[in-house]
Amino acid sequence: MTKANYTPPPNFIRNIIEEDLKTNKYGGRVHTRFPPEPNGYLHIGHAKSICLNFGLAAEYGGLCNLRFDDTNPVKEETEYVESIKEDIRWLGFEWGDRLFYASDYFEQLYEYAVQLIKEGKAYVDSLSAEEIREYRGTLTKPGRESPYRNRSVEENLSLFERMRAGEFEDGTHVLRAKIDMASPNLNLRDPVMYRIIHATHHRTGNKWCIYPTYDFAHGQSDSIEGITHSICTLEFEDHRPLYDWFLDALKIHHPRQIEFARLNLTYTVLSKRKLLKLVQEGYVSGWDDPRMPTISGLRRRGYTPEAIRNFCERIGVSKSNSTVDIALLEHCIREDLNRRAPRVMGVLRPLRMVIVNFPENKVEEMVAINNPEDKSMGTRKVPFSRVLYIEREDFREDPPKKFFRLAPGREVRLRYAYIIKCVDVIKDKKTGEITELHCTYDPETRSGAAKSNRKVKGTLHWVSAAQAIKAEVRLYDRLFTIPNPEDIKDGEDLKRYLNPKSLEVLTSCYVEPSLAKAAPGNRYQFERLGYFCVDSVDSTKEKLVFNRIVPLRDTWAKIEKSQQEKKE
Ligand code: ATP
Ligand code: MG
Numbered sequence: 001m002t003k004a005n006y007t008p009p010p011n012f013i014r015n016i017i018e019e020d021l022k023t024n025k026y027g028g029r030v031h032t033r034f035p036p037e038p039n040g041y042l043h044i045g046h047a048k049s050i051c052l053n054f055g056l057a058a059e060y061g062g063l064c065n066l067r068f069d070d071t072n073p074v075k076e077e078t079e080y081v082e083s084i085k086e087d088i089r090w091l092g093f094e095w096g097d098r099l100f101y102a103s104d105y106f107e108q109l110y111e112y113a114v115q116l117i118k119e120g121k122a123y124v125d126s127l128s129a130e131e132i133r134e135y136r137g138t139l140t141k142p143g144r145e146s147p148y149r150n151r152s153v154e155e156n157l158s159l160f161e162r163m164r165a166g167e168f169e170d171g172t173h174v175l176r177a178k179i180d181m182a183s184p185n186l187n188l189r190d191p192v193m194y195r196i197i198h199a200t201h202h203r204t205g206n207k208w209c210i211y212p213t214y215d216f217a218h219g220q221s222d223s224i225e226g227i228t229h230s231i232c233t234l235e236f237e238d239h240r241p242l243y244d245w246f247l248d249a250l251k252i253h254h255p256r257q258i259e260f261a262r263l264n265l266t267y268t269v270l271s272k273r274k275l276l277k278l279v280q281e282g283y284v285s286g287w288d289d290p291r292m293p294t295i296s297g298l299r300r301r302g303y304t305p306e307a308i309r310n311f312c313e314r315i316g317v318s319k320s321n322s323t324v325d326i327a328l329l330e331h332c333i334r335e336d337l338n339r340r341a342p343r344v345m346g347v348l349r350p351l352r353m354v355i356v357n358f359p360e361n362k363v364e365e366m367v368a369i370n371n372p373e374d375k376s377m378g379t380r381k382v383p384f385s386r387v388l389y390i391e392r393e394d395f396r397e398d399p400p401k402k403f404f405r406l407a408p409g410r411e412v413r414l415r416y417a418y419i420i421k422c423v424d425v426i427k428d429k430k431t432g433e434i435t436e437l438h439c440t441y442d443p444e445t446r447s448g449a450a451k452s453n454r455k456v457k458g459t460l461h462w463v464s465a466a467q468a469i470k471a472e473v474r475l476y477d478r479l480f481t482i483p484n485p486e487d488i489k490d491g492e493d494l495k496r497y498l499n500p501k502s503l504e505v506l507t508s509c510y511v512e513p514s515l516a517k518a519a520p521g522n523r524y525q526f527e528r529l530g531y532f533c534v535d536s537v538d539s540t541k542e543k544l545v546f547n548r549i550v551p552l553r554d555t556w557a558k559i560e561k562s563q564q565e566k567k568e
Contacts, residue, residue, distance in 0.1 A: 008059065011317050013052070013258055017060060017229060020256065026228040030062030033227050034088070035069045035218070038080035038202070040272035041287040041294045042087045044308065044329070045263040051312035052260070053231055054093040065225055066095035069102045071217045073201035081202070083287070087295035091305050102217045103203045105224055109212045110164070112220055112250050113175060113193055117156045121249050122193060123149055124159040125176045132174070135181075136189050143181035143189040163196055166209045170196050177216075179245060187242045191215055219243035219257075220250070227255040233262040234321065263315065264323040267478040268293045269485045274494065283498060284479070288537070290547050291479045291502050301476065302523050302533025302549035304340075307333040323484070330550045337523060337531045337549070342370045342377060345415065345461045346511035346526040346546075348473055350389035352436045352465070355420060358386040363464070366416040366447065380514050384417050387465040389510050391528075394460045395437060397425060400563070404457035406437070412458040415527060419445040419456055461527045468510035471544040473532065475504040511544070518544060528552065 008014070017030055032053040036046065057064035066088060070076050088095070102109075116122035125148045127135065137143035151159075163173055175194035183189055193216040198209045219242075222230045237259045247254045262270075269275060270293060278284050278292070287294050290301035298308065311332040315324050345368075364384045370377040390406070399407040406412050411421045424438035444451040479485075481499045488497060511526075518524070520536040530551035539545040 008055075008313070009316070012319060013056065013229075013231065013260065013317055014059075016256070016258055017056065020228070021060070025256075029226075029228050030057060030060040031065070031226055031228045032057050032062065032231060033065040033067050033222065033225060035067045035221070036084050037069045037072070037075075037214075038077065038084060039072065039075040040080060040276055041083050041292075041296055043270050043272075043275065043292075043294045044265065044268075044298065044311075045270040045293075046087075047091060047295060047308050048263045048312050048315065048317075049231070049233075050088055050091055050093060051309055052317060054088075056229070056231075062228075063098060064093070064095065065098040065100055065227070067100040067102065067221060067225065069214060069218060069221065070201070070203065071102055071212050071214055073197060073199040073211060076202050078202050083296060087299075090299060091295065091308060100221075100225060101203060102212075102221045103201060105217070105221055106204060106208055106212070108224060109217060109220055112246075112252075113160065113212075113216070114157065116177065116193075116249060117160060117175075118153060119249070120153060120178065122156070122175055122177050123151050124156050124163070124173050125149070125190075126173050129171055132192070136186065137181070139184075139186070145181050146176075146190070149178065149190070160194075163194070163210050164208070166198070168196055170198055172196065175210075177242075177246070179242075185238060185241055187215070187239050188245070191242060215239060215242060216246065219246055219255075220252070222255045223247055223250075223253045226253060230255040230257040232257060232259055234259045234319070235262075259319070260317045261319060261321045264321065264486060265293065265329065266323055266326045266483045267480050267485065268326060269480070269488075271486065274486075274488075277494060278479075281494075283494070290474070290535075291476050300533075300536055301547050302531065303333050304336050304523075307336040310336065326478070334531065334550055334552075337525065339373050340371075341523045341525045341531055343368070343372070343525045343527050344512055344515060345382065345463055346471070346473075346509060346515075346529070346532070347389045347391050347461065347463050347468075348475075348506050348509045348526075348529065349392040350508065350510055351392040351395060351434065353388045353390050353420075353462070354436060354438050355386050355388065355441045356423070356438050357440045360386055362386070363467075364417075368416045382416060382512055382514070383464045383467045384414075385464045385466055388414070388462045389465055389468065390414075390437075390460050390462045392434075394458075395422070395434070397434070402563075405460060406458065411456045412460050413445070413447075413456050414462050415459050416447050417462070418442060418447075419454060461529075463510045463512050465510070467513045469513060469515055469544060471509045471511050471515075471546060473506045473509045473546045473548065474535070475506065475548045477502045477504075509546075511546075515544065523549065525552075 034050050034053045054064045125146045127146050135144045174192045176190045179188045181189050192213050194210045197211050240257050288296035288300045311329050365381040366384050367379050368382045394405045396407050406422050408422050413419050418441040420439040420441045422439050426436040428435050479502045480497050482497050518534050520534050523533045526532050531549040532546040533549050535545040535547050
């Protein structure tokens, strides 16, 4: 990304970095990292952190590492590691030769732990997990010291070594930092540093059966890598005193931790635990379901990396939690695709239309503009013939006020073609359903012709039946019905808040023949309908499948709604 002539707006993180550069705090270096736990797929919240960390490094001529904080063998998988790498690259960022894993530091972290034991700053505790919780106290009640707190250094060293050697069962002992059981900050009440977990790790295999906690691994990993600015979300503000304590006790390089507010989005959950539940319980087709707020879901839906980066820039960073309206994300993709996506015509719910005065077997080629925002994208030819499809909702037998589309006896323009008039409505005798419209066209009114400027109120999109390609179109809506699904309690049933209409599959759509060469991932604006992307998983040459990325703003829906409201 070139940022020539672009000065990003100041924010509190940039101010801190600039201050540190001025005082030469880290020898003028800026070195950040993005530290995911490989226990799920990345989502739009992670994109905020990725743009921030990689973006700041690029801006100040520094470096950004990708480091997997893979300290929990039970929840982590290689599949997640691979997806995370793919997503970061797709977003447009590169870590070069700086791909690291906290598990690379297991030996070093073990030595740090031994160092703390030797200095009397860590001890092996043999209380059960439940007892430890109970002894910890609460915000209003100080904790109690464990009866094992005053074990001798020798005993601690020996027990810790035997923990590593695999002599004990899971949960029988832990290593704890010896800090202060009465601290008002619960994180300082002798936090656990190591626990026994007999499980296979996705990288270290069965080499270890004791694993460092996130709190013991994270800060030290940043230190080992020489990170200057450890940027993390606000929940870690309370952990900072603990990270400081470890770094000071170990007397090693001390990065500066800066906390910012995580991204929350309306109608969206960004908690990995909840997203995993949606996948595991089959409410979505997978992590890359186009309704998911994951990077892979957004990519499959048709979002561009540019739109996501632009969104991350616009939301900015702050110190206080807030919720961003999902409409802003939708606005960013519309804005990007408006400039870039070729326009085409497609009909989602087809209604057959016969132009009764148009010769049978005649095909005319209409000239259509590929993108009015970018003339360099040129024009294409669209066939026009006697039998067409229009959108069912563009015709009303009994049109309400302000409905400017087609109705019996009424004229509209067919985009890039002629003005037509509805002369007859054909219905199924049994069901009464409209099966076909008969129209006449005015040959004088071809778009671009001398007499083409006769005024009609509506312009409709259409496709020519003989040449059209049949396609499947998947319409997506919000996954949740409530604006704050993140507030759903853990025990509660997610299903109650899921939108039953979040996916609508239309199998009899028709698109113009130029789309025969549409490839997976290609994005288009279907005129008057929205932006659509060829599905990268299910679309084939034989059967095109499109995902609706976002609709265009629908002014009619707004009018109809306000009319309804007036009636009520
Ligand atoms: P958990 O720790 O519960 O598994 P997490 O969302 O914190 O979930 P991580 O893999 O630890 O997942 O996140 C990697 C980085 O992304 C962290 O530095 C974290 O602060 C940041 N991050 C995660 N969620 C958001 C969010 N919603 N907004 C901004 N940054 C986020
Ligand atoms: Mg985390």
